[in-house]
Amino acid sequence: MEDPAHPKRPVTVADVAKAAKVSKATAARVLGGYGVVSVQIKDQVMAAAAALEYRPNELARSMSTGRSGIIGVVVGDIENAFFSLAVRGISDAARLAGFNIIIANSGEQLDAERSAVDLLIGKRVDGLIVTPARCDRLDHLQHVRRAGVPLVLFDRAIPELDVDAVTGDDREAALTATRHLIGQGHRRLAYVSAMDAERGGLTDIALISNSAVRERVEGFVSALTEADLPNPLHSVRLGATDQHQTDAVMKRLLSEISPPTALLASDSLVGLRIFKSLQSLGLSIPQDVSMISFLDADWTSVTVPPITIVDQRVYELGKLAGERLVARIERTPLSVEHLRVTTSLVVRGSVATIGR
Structure with missing residues (x-):
């Protein structure tokens, strides 16, 4: 022994x-x-x-072969089912190509993301897949490029960086979901996001640093504008960062003189928080408030009623990002691309038809 x-x-x-x-x-x-x-x-x-x-000895082997056999993955929030499922897709693609992955969670914090990127570069990873917390802070990602490490952005794109990005069709997805709500007779809508709230609320979409959030807000606002609905930016509500803050956002929304009859949740965590908030307020879906959530998370199909969702095909997103990075590591000649995976609206029972 x-x-x-x-x-x-x-x-x-x-x-x-x-x-x-x-x-x-x-x-x-x-x-x-x-x-x-x-x-x-x-x-x-x-x-x-x-x-x-x-x-x-993996370090010794990487020094002799120039390869570690490891891909680094930095995601925004591993608690979010979106990223969990994406990592599975990345992992499957990596494993098929003979790579393992190391996962780091940034918590959507820029400093944590920078530290994770530095750590993974120090571990001699063969490539990186990063979900940038901010799309206007590029220094650490430019360092990755200067270091000669292949980089693919996931879920968010930064055109100025000139690297591959794999995202959903966020603007079109939000546009389609919002048009569905309007088509069911809703005229008072709100888009609820976990993005930190700026004092005084959102005044300029261009200032949103997260490209996925920005494109979804653009789609939502565009749908309201084409339907001639007033003050669309007022209908975008930020700050649903946890259950307590989401409860506060919902109470403010529903206490307005003309409260919304329908809600679009920016992601599945926000959607679940909204669902819980409505329950705690004694409100029913869709009798009192209709809602749509991004992502076909498990909870959305077991609620009563089941929730209408934007199916983002997240596993395919992750798999595509993994395959793209492997191609870069293997030096496959490819032009830099922003690859978009199409979404679809899955209609269930959470949207009422009104005014007809």
Whole structure:
């Protein structure tokens, strides 16, 4: 039994070579997967490695081969089902190509994102997939490019950076969802987002630093404008960052002289918070308030009624981002692209028809 106070030292290539009765250089060639050796020698070395429970030194291997076999992924909020499902798609694409992934969570904080990127670059990852917390702060991402590390942006695009981005068709998705609400007779609508609220509310869409949020707000506002509904920016409500803040946002909204009859939630976490807020206020969906949420999260199909959602095809988004990064790592000749995955509206029971 191993003494915890004196743990067994790691097995080295030299140990494997000695057990296999070959030179250290020959064992290194077999274990590193390079060079030419006979089948018999290869079998001897692999059998010795298995018997000794040899584990390769990934850092040493990356220094000798120039590859770590690892992809770094920095997401905004792993608690959000959107990112969890996206990471699964990225991971599946990476694994098929022979890569593992390291995941870091920024919490949508720029400083945490910068630290995660620096850490992953230090780990010699072969490439990075990043969901930028802000699309107007590029210094750390420009550093990734200068370091020669392939980079793909996920869910948000920064055209000035000149790297691949994989996103949904956010503007079109919000436009379609809002038109559906208007088509069901709703004239008083609100878009509710977890984006931090600026003092005095939203006055200029162009100032939104998150490209996905900005495009969804653009789609929402465009639908209200084309329907000649008044003051569309007033209908965009920010600050639903947790349940307490969402409760406050909902109370302010519903206490207005002309409260909204329908809500569009910016993502599934916000949608669930809105659902809970309405429940706590004793309001029913869709009898009192109709709603649509982005993302086909599990909770949206088990509520009563089930929630109409924007299906973002998140697994496909993640898989496409992973495949794109692998292509960049393998130096496949490709032009820089902003790849958009189309969404669809799944109509369930959370939107009432009014005024007819």
